[in-house]
Amino acid sequence: MTREDTSGAVWAPMLVELERGLLQRDVAARALLLAALAGEHVLLLGPPGTAKSELARRLQRLLSGAHYFERLLTRFTVPEELFGPLSLRALEDDRYERLTEGYLPSAEVAFLDEVFKANSAILNTLLGLLHERQFDNGSQRLPVPLVCLVGASNEQPQDDSLLAFYDRFLLRVPVQPVDDAHFTALLLADTPAAGDTPADALINPADLKALRERAPAVRLGDDALALLLQARQHASETGQTVSDRRWRQLVALLQLQAASRGASAISPWDLWLLPFVLAADPAQVPGWTTLFMHAVAHTAPLPLDGLEHAVQAFESQLDTERRAPPDAQDDSAGKLALARAITRPGEESEMVRITSARALRRYSPVHLEARVAQCDELLDRLLALHGEWLAQAHAVLAQARAHPWLPPSWLLQVEAAHAERCSHLARLCAQHQSTRNGFAALPMDDALYDHPEPVHWNAP
Missing domain, CATH: 1.10.132 (Topoisomerase I; Chain A, domain 4)
Incomplete structure (x- = not known):
């Protein structure tokens, strides 16, 4: 298999590296890698200790030479902690600029834990950074190299003021502790060492560029279109609002997934992503999953x-x-009664057995x-x-x-x-x-x- 081959086997080693030693993280790993390939952002929803940050760190290791940034946000977090301190030299020249090296504006992969606890000043800056890939540094608007921001939270935002920021995460994936069936495996599992990422698990920039160039040419086939129409009806019937922009983003993501496996058209099986793009609430994910399972599988x-x-x-x-019972003219019943009468208690003679068989209709x-x-x-x-x-x-x-x-x-x-x-x-x-x-x-x-x-x- 050459690196120029566009089939899914090219990306398989990357999935193996993301999942190595982790249990029940296949959905999150696939969503994360597809998001990175598409240049989209992922929100992992679940309790602490469910490998959310570990997945983000592993994604960074797949991008050779990529910078990584990680922070736990609280309501007391200040912009300097994310975007860098103010430059004293710039202040001397009456310029309000930050030193961004080593902070979020210089990272290709970032992980923000408890992302919805940030204050409005930080969220407003993040909105532009996530959507436009630009950072306002003083009087300059500078491009940022961000490939994928992984957000994490214990729950979805409850404040309506956070909905715009919430919508910037195209993929929203629930992550739960391992279930009872995998608990023993969890206890016996060895902790995987970080080590060097295998060469075939590194995302090749040339491959990624070619993939993104091919994706827009992938057709939306009739079967996939019919399923999307069915999905829209499901959203309407269940009272779920999906913006026009999100529908368009979903199709673009499906095109990239199809292109990554060398297909010229979106397959109905590509729509396994529906629950993680269209569900606004983790409680809605099972309904979307059932829709896919019934319609496609x-x-x-x-x-x-x-x-x-x-x-x-x-x-x-x-x-x-x-x-x-036997017919009225059949005397088998009487013969059976007689055979039983002359048989000793607790014994069944051959006569009783034969007569019993003949006593049936x-x-x-x-x-x-x-x-x-x-x-x-x-x-x-x-x-x-x-x-x-x-x-x-x-x-x-x-x-x-x-x-x-x-x-x-x-x-x-x-x-x-x-x-x-x-x-x-x-x-x-x-x-x-x-x-x-x-x-x-x-x-x-x-x-x-x-x-x-x-x-x-x-x-x-």
């Missing part, structure tokens, strides 16, 4: 009520026919053939549907596994959903096969001729 529960009721109807009919060959034929009709429908679901699962999983940016944790969810769906239908097939075999094994009398009423079942 086809994980929505499929209606089986009709078929399950049909299987149950045949089971109930089989139970009824097994328990049915017998059915004609026509009856059994009709029951088996009707069971086979339903079984054929179940097996055909199972084949359709398996084919769909194979197609969906092939697409999901081929997408280099889809988080592995999401892939596991897709695999589990399709496995459970196919397993459920397979169990239903096996259950009905057993019922079908039960009808075929009912006692038969060749001398009888009766055509049963069909079992009534209504399945779609």
Whole structure:
């Protein structure tokens, strides 16, 4: 694989480096790398101790020679702590300028913790710095080299005055402590040493420049456009406001993601980013995630009520026919009573066993053939549907596994959903096969001729 190759494999080593030794950070790592490639900013929402700052530091190491700046903001933080002290020499010449070297205006990657606790003077300066990539230093407006600012907070801003600043973060990713399933792995995990970043994990400036030049040419395909229209409808139905600018920024980010994997058009699978661009509140993320999973990964529960009721109807009919007493003219019941009467308590003679079998209702060959034929009709429908679901699962999983940016944790969810769906239908097939075999094994009398009423079942 050469560096000129534009497939997702070029960026894979960078994801490996971002995630190395971290548990359940695949979504945040992918969002962070895509944001950096696109020149956008990321907000990580979650409690302390969830590797937010570590991810930012790792991103800086992917940019060879990049400067890094990090600060914890409080309401007492002053502009000098972020933008640099005033230049005494400039003041002597009646100029109000800052010494920005080593501070935020000189950094390519920055991490600001508790970012919403800054005062208005700092936030106003940050607004221009994030959006326009410029810093007003005295009478000069200077460009800044900022590639990506990573903000962190325990919660989203509650003050309306912070909404404009909040909107500057295109990607807003919830980050939570590891769950119970990964707790043991967390305790046993070795702390990864910083070390030198592997050469293939460094972001090549030439590659990045070429990627950004290709991205605008990527088409918004019909499938992706239909999903975006569906997303807009979801936002309207749930009362979520998404600005026109954010929709445009989302498409630009999707174009870059598609270009990074060598595609000429946006794929529906690229839209896994929807929850982290469109959700204004972490509580809204699950709804957007479900929208993607159902629309793209086809994980929505499929209606089986009709078929399950049909299987149950045949089971109930089989139970009824097994328990049915013999015909009135059949003296098997009397013979069974006599056999039991002459058998010692606690013993079951061969006579009782044989007589018990003969004491059941017998059915004609026509009856059994009709029951088996009707069971086979339903079984054929179940097996055909199972084949359709398996084919769909194979197609969906092939697409999901081929997408280099889809988080592995999401892939596991897709695999589990399709496995459970196919397993459920397979169990239903096996259950009905057993019922079908039960009808075929009912006692038969060749001398009888009766055509049963069909079992009534209504399945779609």
